[in-house]
Amino acid sequence: MFAAVEETDLGKWYDSLLYPMLLLLLELSEYDTVRSTGNNKMGHLITVSTCSLNQWSLDFLGNRDRILESIKLAKQQNSTLRVGPELEITGYGCLDHFLETDTYLHSWEMYGSILANPETFGILLDIGMPVIHKNVRYNCRMISYDGKILLIRPKLWLANDGNYREMRFFTPWQRVKYVETHSLPTLIQRLFGQKTVRFGDAVIEAMDTVIGAETCEELFTPQSPHIAMALDGVEIFTNSSGSHHELRKLHTRMDLIQEATQKCGGVYLYSNQRGCDGDRLYYDGCAMIVMNGKVLAQGAQFAMDDVEVITATIDLDDIRSYRSLISHGLQSTNVEQSYERVSLDSKLSPSGFQFDPEIIPTKPQAIRYHTPEEEIALGPACWLWDYVRRCNGGGFFLPLSGGIDSCATAVIVHSMCRLVSEAAKKGNKQVINDARKIANVKDQDWEPVDPVDFANRIFHTAYLGTENSSSETRDRAAQLAQDIGSYHIGLNMDSLVSSVITVFEVATGKRPIFKIFGGSQVENLALQNIQARLRMVLSYLFAQLLPWCRDNQRGGLLVLGSANVDECLRGYLTKYDCSSADLNPIGGISKTDLKKFIRYAADQFDLPILIDFITATPTAELEPITADYVQSDEIDMGMSYDELSQYGQLRKISKCGPYSMFLKLYHEWTPRLTPRQIAEKVRGFFWFYAVNRHKMTTMTPSYHAENYSPDDNRFDLRPILISPRFELANQKIMEIVEMSERREQGKSVEDLTVD
Known part of the structure; x- marks a missing residue:
C-alpha cells in the first residue's frame, strides 16, 4: 500500500490523514488521562476570571444586567471560566425576603434569561442564587456551560453569627460528597429541554482539569472543603462571597485565601460583592486570583465601578x-470517598496541549492593603454614595457642630465627592448619570469633575448654636464648610430653646436652671437634652426645605448623624437628638480611629483646618461656659475614649461580663491603677451601659466598621432592660479588691519591719 504512494504525494497524504489522526489520538489520550487521574502532565494555559459586583437586594433586573456585563468582560479577556459573588442574582442582603416564594421564582426567571443569552456561551459560569430543593431552601452555586446546567452546589456551612443570620433563611447541605437529582422548574425545562440536574456536593470535570466550588463561610471553617477537594484532584477552586468591610479585617481574609492553595496547591478564584446591599454593611469587593499561595490578580477594595x-x-x-x-500523594491515596464528577465535554484551555506564544502566564504580585485611615475615608464614603443614589435622595444634611465627630462625618462626605469626581474624570457613565440625578442637573454636558462644586450642590450643613456655644466651634464649622464646599448656614437657636422652657414654666410654674447656677442634676440634664432634641427637629426641617430654598424642587435630603461607636456603647448621647438621623457613617468607628482619620485627611485632602478639630477639647457645649468651667466629654463620661474602646472589645469580642472584664484589666492596668480604681471603672462602665441599653434600640442605622459595635438592630443582640447593679459580679469583684488590698497592706508592714 505504501509502495503505491508517490514520494511527491507523501507529504500531502501525511498532512491530510496521519497528522490529524495523530492529533486526535493525543487529545483522546489527554482526555482519558484527566478522566482517570485528574493529573495530565501536558501543561495547559487557562485564562480565568472572577469579579466584584455592586448588587442590590431584590434588584433582579439590575443584578442580571451586571452579571451579563461581567460575563461579557470576562469573555473579552479570553476567559473560559467566570466566577461571581454569593447570591448575586437576588443580592446577598435580602434577609426575610428569602422566605418568600417570589424571590425564588424571579431568581429562576433571571437565571433562565442569562443562560438563554448567546453572549454567555463558550464560558463556564459559576453564578450564585437561592434554590428550593425538596421544599428546603438552600444558598447555591449554579454551574453551567452553553445553556446547560451542569451542577447545583448548595452551601455546606452557613454564616450565622455577628451580622449574619443565614440559618434563618437557608438550610446547610450537611451531607458531604453526597449528590442527588433535582427536578428543574417548568420554566427551565421549556426553555432548554433540560429536566433534571445533579444537586449536592460534587465537582466539575472538564477535559483538561477539575473545578470545585466553595462558598464564603466555608473558607473560614477549620475543615474547609477545598482541602478535601485538593486531595481528590480538584485543581481550580471557586469561592463566591458576600463578605463585608470591617476595619483591619482584610488581612484575615487574604491570609486564608493565600493559605488555601499554599498548602494544597491549586488556583483559588475569590469573588465578592461590592457596595451597600441595602443595609448597614458595605461589601468591600477585593476579588482575588491566587495560585500555589501567590497572588496573581487583586481587585479594588473600594470603588465606584458597579x-x-x-x-x-x-x-x-x-x-x-x-x-x-x-505527603500530598500519600494523603490523596487515603481518601476514602471521592467526589462525584460531573462531566464537561469541553476544555478550558483554548489551545489544548499546544504551545501558543500569544498566551502568557500571569506573574505574581504583592497584596495591596489600605491603612485604617484610608479605609475610613473610602468605605463609608462608598456606602453613602450607594445609599443616596439608590434611595432617590437629593443629597445630605449634617448639623456641623465644630466638634471632631461631625467634622469626621463631613470629611467622609467630602471623600465621597472626591471619589465621584475621580470616577467622572475616568468616564464612568453610571456615576455621572447618578450625580446629575442627585444634584438635579438638567444640563447633559455637566459632569461632577470638581468635588467642591459637586458638594455645594448636594451637601448642606448648619451650625445650630446656642448661648452655650463658643465662637471657636462656630468658626471651625464655617471654615470647614467653606473648604469642602457644603452649602452652609449658621443659626442661633436660643429663642427656640427659651420658648420651650417658657412653655414648661407656664404649665408647671417652675423654671429649671443649670447646675452651675445652683440647679439640681435633674434640671441640668433636662436643659441639656432639650437643646440636643431641638437640633434634631431643626435638622429635619432644614433637610426638607433647604433644597426648596435653592429653587431645587426635587426633594429632601438625608440627615446624617455623628455619634461614634464608643459614645453609643456608653450611652453618652441624648435619645432622639442629632444622633437620631437617617444614616450615621461613623456610628461603627471609635474615637481613636476618627482622630487618626482626621490627621490623615488634613494632609491627604489638603484641609489644614482639621488640625484645629484634633487639638480642641471634645465637648458637647450644652452647659454654660464660665471662667472656671468648660464642659468636657471625658469628664462627663467618667472614662476616657481609649478606655471605652477597650471595654467595648472585651465585652463584645472577648465576651466578658463585669467579673471577667475586671480580671483581665486587673492584670493589664496594675500597677498603674489600684485594684479598687479598676473595679470602680469597670462597675461604672457596666452601670452606664445597662441603664442606657434602651438607647441602642433607636440608634440611627450606622456603617458597620468595628467588631465591637453595640448596634442593637443587627450585630449586638442583648436585652433592653438589664439590672445595672450586677450584684453577684460586683460582689465577686470587691472580694478580689479587698483581698488585694489586704495583701498590699501586709507587704507594707513587712517592708517597714525590715527597714
Whole structure:
C-alpha cells in the first residue's frame, strides 16, 4: 500500500490523514488521562476570571444586567471560566425576603434569561442564587456551560453569627460528597429541554482539569472543603462571597485565601460583592486570583465601578508540579470517598496541549492593603454614595457642630465627592448619570469633575448654636464648610430653646436652671437634652426645605448623624437628638480611629483646618461656659475614649461580663491603677451601659466598621432592660479588691519591719 504512494504525494497524504489522526489520538489520550487521574502532565494555559459586583437586594433586573456585563468582560479577556459573588442574582442582603416564594421564582426567571443569552456561551459560569430543593431552601452555586446546567452546589456551612443570620433563611447541605437529582422548574425545562440536574456536593470535570466550588463561610471553617477537594484532584477552586468591610479585617481574609492553595496547591478564584446591599454593611469587593499561595490578580477594595472583572492566565502544569510532594500523594491515596464528577465535554484551555506564544502566564504580585485611615475615608464614603443614589435622595444634611465627630462625618462626605469626581474624570457613565440625578442637573454636558462644586450642590450643613456655644466651634464649622464646599448656614437657636422652657414654666410654674447656677442634676440634664432634641427637629426641617430654598424642587435630603461607636456603647448621647438621623457613617468607628482619620485627611485632602478639630477639647457645649468651667466629654463620661474602646472589645469580642472584664484589666492596668480604681471603672462602665441599653434600640442605622459595635438592630443582640447593679459580679469583684488590698497592706508592714 505504501509502495503505491508517490514520494511527491507523501507529504500531502501525511498532512491530510496521519497528522490529524495523530492529533486526535493525543487529545483522546489527554482526555482519558484527566478522566482517570485528574493529573495530565501536558501543561495547559487557562485564562480565568472572577469579579466584584455592586448588587442590590431584590434588584433582579439590575443584578442580571451586571452579571451579563461581567460575563461579557470576562469573555473579552479570553476567559473560559467566570466566577461571581454569593447570591448575586437576588443580592446577598435580602434577609426575610428569602422566605418568600417570589424571590425564588424571579431568581429562576433571571437565571433562565442569562443562560438563554448567546453572549454567555463558550464560558463556564459559576453564578450564585437561592434554590428550593425538596421544599428546603438552600444558598447555591449554579454551574453551567452553553445553556446547560451542569451542577447545583448548595452551601455546606452557613454564616450565622455577628451580622449574619443565614440559618434563618437557608438550610446547610450537611451531607458531604453526597449528590442527588433535582427536578428543574417548568420554566427551565421549556426553555432548554433540560429536566433534571445533579444537586449536592460534587465537582466539575472538564477535559483538561477539575473545578470545585466553595462558598464564603466555608473558607473560614477549620475543615474547609477545598482541602478535601485538593486531595481528590480538584485543581481550580471557586469561592463566591458576600463578605463585608470591617476595619483591619482584610488581612484575615487574604491570609486564608493565600493559605488555601499554599498548602494544597491549586488556583483559588475569590469573588465578592461590592457596595451597600441595602443595609448597614458595605461589601468591600477585593476579588482575588491566587495560585500555589501567590497572588496573581487583586481587585479594588473600594470603588465606584458597579462591575469589576479581574483575570489571570495560569499554567495547570505548575499546580501538578507543586503537588508532587510525597505527603500530598500519600494523603490523596487515603481518601476514602471521592467526589462525584460531573462531566464537561469541553476544555478550558483554548489551545489544548499546544504551545501558543500569544498566551502568557500571569506573574505574581504583592497584596495591596489600605491603612485604617484610608479605609475610613473610602468605605463609608462608598456606602453613602450607594445609599443616596439608590434611595432617590437629593443629597445630605449634617448639623456641623465644630466638634471632631461631625467634622469626621463631613470629611467622609467630602471623600465621597472626591471619589465621584475621580470616577467622572475616568468616564464612568453610571456615576455621572447618578450625580446629575442627585444634584438635579438638567444640563447633559455637566459632569461632577470638581468635588467642591459637586458638594455645594448636594451637601448642606448648619451650625445650630446656642448661648452655650463658643465662637471657636462656630468658626471651625464655617471654615470647614467653606473648604469642602457644603452649602452652609449658621443659626442661633436660643429663642427656640427659651420658648420651650417658657412653655414648661407656664404649665408647671417652675423654671429649671443649670447646675452651675445652683440647679439640681435633674434640671441640668433636662436643659441639656432639650437643646440636643431641638437640633434634631431643626435638622429635619432644614433637610426638607433647604433644597426648596435653592429653587431645587426635587426633594429632601438625608440627615446624617455623628455619634461614634464608643459614645453609643456608653450611652453618652441624648435619645432622639442629632444622633437620631437617617444614616450615621461613623456610628461603627471609635474615637481613636476618627482622630487618626482626621490627621490623615488634613494632609491627604489638603484641609489644614482639621488640625484645629484634633487639638480642641471634645465637648458637647450644652452647659454654660464660665471662667472656671468648660464642659468636657471625658469628664462627663467618667472614662476616657481609649478606655471605652477597650471595654467595648472585651465585652463584645472577648465576651466578658463585669467579673471577667475586671480580671483581665486587673492584670493589664496594675500597677498603674489600684485594684479598687479598676473595679470602680469597670462597675461604672457596666452601670452606664445597662441603664442606657434602651438607647441602642433607636440608634440611627450606622456603617458597620468595628467588631465591637453595640448596634442593637443587627450585630449586638442583648436585652433592653438589664439590672445595672450586677450584684453577684460586683460582689465577686470587691472580694478580689479587698483581698488585694489586704495583701498590699501586709507587704507594707513587712517592708517597714525590715527597714
